[in-house]
Amino acid sequence: MNFEIDIEPVGRRIPCSQGDTLLSAAQRAGIVLNATCGGEGVCGRCLVRVMAGQVSPLTFTEEAELGKRVEEGWRLACQTEVCGNVRIHIPPESLATAQRIQTEGHSLPVEINPAVRVVTVNLPPPSLSDPLSDTERIKIALGMPDLVFSLPVLRELANALRINAFAVSVFLNGCSVVGLRPANTAALGLAIDLGTTKLAGYLVDLSTGETLACAGAMNPQIAFGEDVMARISHAISKSDGSEQLRSVIVEALQKLANGLCEQTKRSLLDIADVVIVGNTVMHHLFLGLPVKQLGLSPYIPTVSSALDVPAFEIGFDFAPGAHVLSLPNIAGFIGADHVAMLLGSGMVKSKGVVLGLDIGTNTEFSLIANGRHFSCSTASGPAFEGAHIKYGMRAAPGAIEKVLIYDGKLMLQTIDNQPPIGLCGSGILDLIAQMRKAGYLNSHGALDGSKGTPFIRQGKNGLEFVLVPSLEKEGREIIFDRSDVNEIQLAKSAMRTGVQILLQKAGIDEKDIDSVVIAGAFGSYLDVQSGIDIGMFPKLERERFIQVGNAAGTGARMALLSLGVREQAREMSRRITYIELTSEPSFSSMFARNLLIE
Numbered sequence: 118m119n120f121e122i123d124i125e126p127v128g129r130r131i132p133c134s135q136g137d138t139l140l141s142a143a144q145r146a147g148i149v150l151n152a153t154c155g156g157e158g159v160c161g162r163c164l165v166r167v168m169a170g171q172v173s174p175l176t177f178t179e180e181a182e183l184g185k186r187v188e189e190g191w192r193l194a195c196q197t198e199v200c201g202n203v204r205i206h207i208p209p210e211s212l213a214t215a216q217r218i219q220t221e222g223h224s225l226p227v228e229i230n231p232a233v234r235v236v237t238v239n240l241p242p243p244s245l246s247d248p249l250s251d252t253e254r255i256k257i258a259l260g261m262p263d264l265v266f267s268l269p270v271l272r273e274l275a276n277a278l279r280i281n282a283f284a285v286s287v288f289l290n291g292c293s294v295v296g297l298r299p300a301n302t303a304a305l306g307l308a309i310d311l312g313t314t315k316l317a318g319y320l321v322d323l324s325t326g327e328t329l330a331c332a333g334a335m336n337p338q339i340a341f342g343e344d345v346m347a348r349i350s351h352a353i354s355k356s357d358g359s360e361q362l363r364s365v366i367v368e369a370l371q372k373l374a375n376g377l378c379e380q381t382k383r384s385l386l387d388i389a390d391v392v393i394v395g396n397t398v399m400h401h402l403f404l405g406l407p408v409k410q411l412g413l414s415p416y417i418p419t420v421s422s423a424l425d426v427p428a429f430e431i432g433f434d435f436a437p438g439a440h441v442l443s444l445p446n447i448a449g450f451i452g453a454d455h456v457a458m459l460l461g462s463g464m465v466k467s468k469g470v471v472l473g474l475d476i477g478t479n480t481e482f483s484l485i486a487n488g489r490h491f492s493c494s495t496a497s498g499p500a501f502e503g504a505h506i507k508y509g510m511r512a513a514p515g516a517i518e519k520v521l522i523y524d525g526k527l528m529l530q531t532i533d534n535q536p537p538i539g540l541c542g543s544g545i546l547d548l549i550a551q552m553r554k555a556g557y558l559n560s561h562g563a564l565d566g567s568k569g570t571p572f573i574r575q576g577k578n579g580l581e582f583v584l585v586p587s588l589e590k591e592g593r594e595i596i597f598d599r600s601d602v603n604e605i606q607l608a609k610s611a612m613r614t615g616v617q618i619l620l621q622k623a624g625i626d627e628k629d630i631d632s633v634v635i636a637g638a639f640g641s642y643l644d645v646q647s648g649i650d651i652g653m654f655p656k657l658e659r660e661r662f663i664q665v666g667n668a669a670g671t672g673a674r675m676a677l678l679s680l681g682v683r684e685q686a687r688e689m690s691r692r693i694t695y696i697e698l699t700s701e702p703s704f705s706s707m708f709a710r711n712l713l714i715e
C-alpha cells in the first residue's frame with residue numbers, strides 16, 4: 118500500500134510504502150537526517166516527532182532511548198515504520214541541513230598556470246570543395262597534428278561547431294581537447310573540498326584565478342553513518358552499500374556545481390577542470406574504490422598517488438573532456454585534504470617550527486621543523502561535532518556557540534540568536550574551560566557543586582550542569598554531565614598526545630614551536646584561549662596561534678590554478694613521514710596524563 122508523509126518544517130510531502138521507515142523514506146526523497154549509527158537505533162540522532170497518522174508501535178530501543186518524550190510523539194525515524202498517511206516534524210538538530218558551512222579560507226598568491234588553456238579559432242566552414250573532417254579542420258587551425266579527441270568530445274563536436282558558426286573557443290589540456298564553447302568563453306575550474314560532514318565547492322575562472330562563487334552543503338552520506346568508520350561499515354555490510362555512498366556524493370557534488378553555475382549564469386560545459394580533496398576514505402568512496410582495508414590495521418589505501426580521471430567516468434556533467442584530479446593521499450587516515458590544507462595555509466613555505474592542526478570529524482596534524490615533516494591523525498573530532506555529547510549538535514541555528522561564566526552569572530550565545538537547542542563544538546570547549554575556571558570542575562573531570570551554584574544539580578547520573586532549564590521557550594532542557602566531560606577529555610587528550618608525539622619524533626620542545634596553524638570548520642570558530650586553558654593545545658602565547666579557516670578549500674583552488682602547486686603537492690606527499698600514533702610506545706602513558714583538564 119502506498120502512503121504519503123508530510124514533512125515539516127521542510128514543507129515536503131513524500132510518497133512511501135507500507136513498512137518503509139521514516140528514515141528510509143526521507144533519505145529516498147533527499148531529505149537528509151542525522152543517522153550516526155546508520156539506522157541501528159542506538160545513536161538517537163534521527164529523532165522526529167509524529168504529529169498525526171499511523172505508524173508502527175514503539176520498539177524496545179525507542180522506549181529506552183526516548184523515555185518520557187514518547188508521550189509527545191517523539192520517535193526514532195530509523196525505527197518507525199509507516200502504516201498510513203503521516204505528518205512529522207523534524208527538529209533542526211536531526212536535520213543535516215542549514216548547518217553553518219565554512220567555505221572561506223585565507224587566500225595566498227599563486228602563479229596562474231592551469232592545466233587547461235583556451236584558444237579561440239575561426240574555422241573555415243566545410244564545403245564540397247573543402248570536405249575535411251571536423252577534427253582535421255581543428256588540428257590544422259591550431260597547428261597541432263597530434264591533437265587528441267576523446268569519444269565524449271567527438272560526440273559533441275559536430276553540434277558545437279555548427280551552433281557557433283565554426284567560431285569557437287577550444288579548451289585544451291595538453292594535447293587533448295576538453296570541449297568547444299562559443300568564441301571568447303573563459304574556461305572554469307571547480308575545486309571541491311569533500312569533507313566527511315560538509316562539502317565546499319568553488320567555481321574559479323582559470324584565466325584570472327578569480328573565485329566567481331563558492332557554496333557549501335552537507336555531505337549526504339551522513340544519512341548512512343556520521344564518521345568514516347560507520348561509512349566503511351555501511352559500504353561492506355550492504356550489497357549495494359558502496360554504490361549507494363558513491364552515487365549520493367556524486368549527485369550532491371553535481372548539484373553543488375549546478376548551483377554555482379546558476380549563481381554565476383555560466384554553463385556546466387564551461388567547467389573544464391576539477392580538483393577534489395578529501396580524506397582517504399572519502400576519496401575511495403567517491404571513486405568507488407574498496408574501503409574495507411581502510412578500516413583494518415594497517416589501514417592501507419588502494420592508491421596514494423594523485424589520480425586524474427575523466428569527469429564523465431565519475432558521472433559528472435561538465436565539459437565532455439574535463440578531468441577530475443584528486444591530490445595525493447598520505448596514509449589511511451591522512452588524505453589529500455591535509456595535503457591541500459598544508460598548501461592552502463602556507464605552512465609548507467613557513468620558516469621555523471610550525472605545527473598544523475586540521476580539526477574536523479577527524480583531526481590531522483603536521484609538524485614541520487628543520488627540513489623534516491611529520492604527520493599523524495586521530496579521531497578527536499566527533500565530540501566537537503556534537504557526537505557522543507547528549508545535547509551536542511553541529512554548528513546550526515540555535516546551537517550554543519559561546520559560554521561565559523562571569524561573576525556567578527551564566528551567559529550563552531547561540532548561532533543566529535535562535536532559541537538554544539544544543540551545544541556545538543566551540544560552546545562545548547568554552548563550557549569546559551569556564552567550568553574549570555569557576556571551580557565547578559576538577560582536573561579529573563568531576564563536577565563540583567560545593568560552591569552552591571544554581572547551575573549544578575543532582576541528576577539521574579550524578580551531578581549535572583544546567584545550561585538551559587526545561588522551561589525555556591521552544592527549546593528543550595540542555596544539560597552537561599560527567600559523561601559528556603569524559604568525551605571531551607578523550608578528544609582533548611588525543612589532540613595533545615598527537616602533538617606531543619610529533620614533537621618527540623622531531624626532538625623539539627613544545628616551547629620552541631614558532632606558530633600553530635589551526636584549520637577546519639570547528640577550528641575557525643573555537644576560542645583558542647579555551648583550548649589552551651584546558652590543555653588541548655600547547656601552552657604557548659595566544660599570539661602564536663593562527664586560525665586559517667578552510668585551508669583545504671584554498672589548497673584545492675591553488676592546485677586548480679597551478680601545475681606547479683600540483684607538483685609541489687606530489688613532492689610534499691613523498692617527503693612526509695607518517696606516524697601511527699597507537700603504535701608509539703609512549704602513546705598510552707601520554708594519553709592517560711593528558712586526560713587531566715589543566
Ligand code: FES
Pocket residue numbers: 151152153154155156157158159160161162163164193194195196
Ligand atoms: S537511532 Fe541511529 S539512525 Fe536512528
